[in-house]
Amino acid sequence: MPPPNIQLDDQGHLKHFLTLEGLSRELLIKILDKTEGFLGVARQAVKKVPLCRGKTVANLFFETSTRTRTTFELAAKRLSADVLTLNIAASSTSKGETLLDTLRNLEAMHVDMFVVRHAESGAAHFIAQHVAPGVSVINAGDGRHSHPTQGMLDMFTIRRHKGDFGRLTVAIVGDILHSRVARSQLAALRTLGAGEVRIIAPRTLLPAEPESLGARVYHDLREGVRDADVVIMLRLQRERMRGAMLPSEHEYFQLFGLTEERLATAKPDAIVMHPGPINRGVEMDSQVADGPRSVILEQVSNGIAVRMAVMALCIGTQNRLSQAKAHD
Amino acid sequence: MPPPNIQLDDQGHLKHFLTLEGLSRELLIKILDKTEGFLGVARQAVKKVPLCRGKTVANLFFETSTRTRTTFELAAKRLSADVLTLNIAASSTSKGETLLDTLRNLEAMHVDMFVVRHAESGAAHFIAQHVAPGVSVINAGDGRHSHPTQGMLDMFTIRRHKGDFGRLTVAIVGDILHSRVARSQLAALRTLGAGEVRIIAPRTLLPAEPESLGARVYHDLREGVRDADVVIMLRLQRERMRGAMLPSEHEYFQLFGLTEERLATAKPDAIVMHPGPINRGVEMDSQVADGPRSVILEQVSNGIAVRMAVMALCIGTQNRLSQAKAHD
């Protein structure tokens, strides 16, 4: 028997959302289906459902990110939850002890959910392991490890445009080595049974054994996107440029930047994705970013719905667990 | 036929609120009447109406202003909207491209209204020109150009105390040259048909052709406020003092600071206004600021109601437009 997955309760329902690794195809599809329902909420005159009324969601952002924080805040508010935003300076968390004391205090205030973003891989897991029963943890990005809501919003966007994953060729382009987004996408694509997954990157931006990711490796962009249904561009962290890993933004764009001309080898109806914010002229030019094949802004819209779905599923599981406990 | 006003829909209803120039007398009076209704909300035990429930209002403050941001936040919350506050560092907006990407992302999150404050004249117009259909833009102050909600709260305050604009003499005192507040007041007073409008300022703080503002120009305070019904003092930006435009705060007060004694030439029931925050001892002394003719704090109360009125009108127009579109 495998060790129990900390993300799930005894009956396999989602309790925390930390990583896409180890989640079943059924569960991922359940999340995608649930997201479909929440997509409609944003189109209502009153963009609000009472599912999490009277719940308290705390945004614990150890790494600042206005954009991601905003999407979680909006998702929580549209579920009618109360939202606390805590900007926690990295300094105050240098001791694990202090982090745990902070958690214990927020639990004592009856916070129901922590949305955690942290520069260190494994931070959200660590918090989920130590959190009180009844409190859910959502990983909003931890180090190079995982960004599961981004992974799921990307899968949702692909499914809406392309349907069945089994027939699809998906190409992921860019800094695979440092990207938690790529790691989550690759895990989801494996689980959902994507037909063919490719990674396209310079050797310096690939992990030591890239084949272990279950993808075919390419070093040439035109070759890598040939006949692809989906082309996912990763964001290039500009701080990498200062190191030895990359020559320059200009040279990167010459080799791995997406243009209409390079995209020509992909399927005619291929879609182009990017987790945002785009570095225009680095990962792609504006013609592609704003072109007819770009679904980048749809990803943002879908991101709210997927976060609502994941939050609602976790809170729903916790509600059932606490009711069952009350009936014991 | 004049070019269509970007602020209005096809039927002349308010869709954005960017400037008072080009708005009809009827529309300004409609806003004033609507404000009258919202004034009562603040006196209820439950200071809340459900008009914007489930709507998302994003405060985009490129220029910091706790006070103005707070009044818009309160107005939105009392309309039951959800409020996002985004403090956008000036740096991240040095490229127009980046600003547009930020807007596109917020639109994709189904934000319904942007409240924009920006140091550059025309910023709110630029955003309104590029915003998606269905999203309203409210100008909360752009450069030296316009501050239309301040202008309307001032008109509302004048109407409450003095009634018909046609019989009134209104004197505006201070730094006309740099003041977006003065520009909005002058536009509104022209449209509402104020009897006589005067501007009183040192030559260095007047625009090149002051007569084009439709006001009589005075350089002497006592003369300028003689028989006035309304005396509006502008805030003096202290940074002007450092330049060559003004001698010193002390000398400014000697010439243009309002005292009870100087106010004696105005009508006995004249009211004194100021957009706040007051520099006591510079624009006026405390005896006047806190005296029986000061309506400065009423202006603040009226500011919430006028912002509620403008937000409710814009959201109402967008609701009608999207319903009409759905029925097509």
Added chain:
Amino acid sequence: MPPPNIQLDDQGHLKHFLTLEGLSRELLIKILDKTEGFLGVARQAVKKVPLCRGKTVANLFFETSTRTRTTFELAAKRLSADVLTLNIAASSTSKGETLLDTLRNLEAMHVDMFVVRHAESGAAHFIAQHVAPGVSVINAGDGRHSHPTQGMLDMFTIRRHKGDFGRLTVAIVGDILHSRVARSQLAALRTLGAGEVRIIAPRTLLPAEPESLGARVYHDLREGVRDADVVIMLRLQRERMRGAMLPSEHEYFQLFGLTEERLATAKPDAIVMHPGPINRGVEMDSQVADGPRSVILEQVSNGIAVRMAVMALCIGTQNRLSQAKAHD
């Protein structure tokens, strides 16, 4: 006849909550009883009551404190109030005039309650003296003077565990001299008629006439906690260490740090309290902090309920006063 207590209306109902000095035993017990009711709200699936719906609470934190601010924000939100958070730089308040102008403006925006934290003793009183009728002020800590909601949450925690105050021996350990928490605890324990109150501290951390506090003074920890029912550890402000008042954190712990061994002289069922955040290894070791006698996290939970109770009582008084006025 004593001068009227600014905290109470004519009929002795709570209007402001500034200090525990001068409040009657009946009123303190009323707050404790009311808190009992709010404790249950946090255990409901929907942790919200509509008591303050449509009310506006402004957090005025002149001294930063994420933790305390968060508890007040949560308490207000669970009462369904709208919350404004204003971080007021100490600089902008150097002039009393400016502070009053800020207050007048917030009152004009129809704020119903100010929650004030300030480094200067008496700041909340000053604000309550100058605030408009109908607005309540809650002291969230002023200088070395008072922290009444902390005092009451401590009393609530003691009553829940130990019942009748008359039979109890309560020991307060640490920096009595600088502690507004200790001052509030001592006032409450006197009023509630605690059997015996002791203070345990080095001479440098005691006020000039410690006996005036109505407590027995000890300089030895083991002796001081002998047969105690309740041991309250105060937080040591680390900045004191830099001065001449304390030798070092290590030496302080050697003399006044609580360990299981030193706690052995207290009653077997003694409880250990701390206002948080704990400096582990300074005021106490982790074995005590996380041990079976520690009720430190319960204090945090009780803190939300006590703040809800105090806010609800003050808003209730103001509602009654404004209704009575309306009927005049």
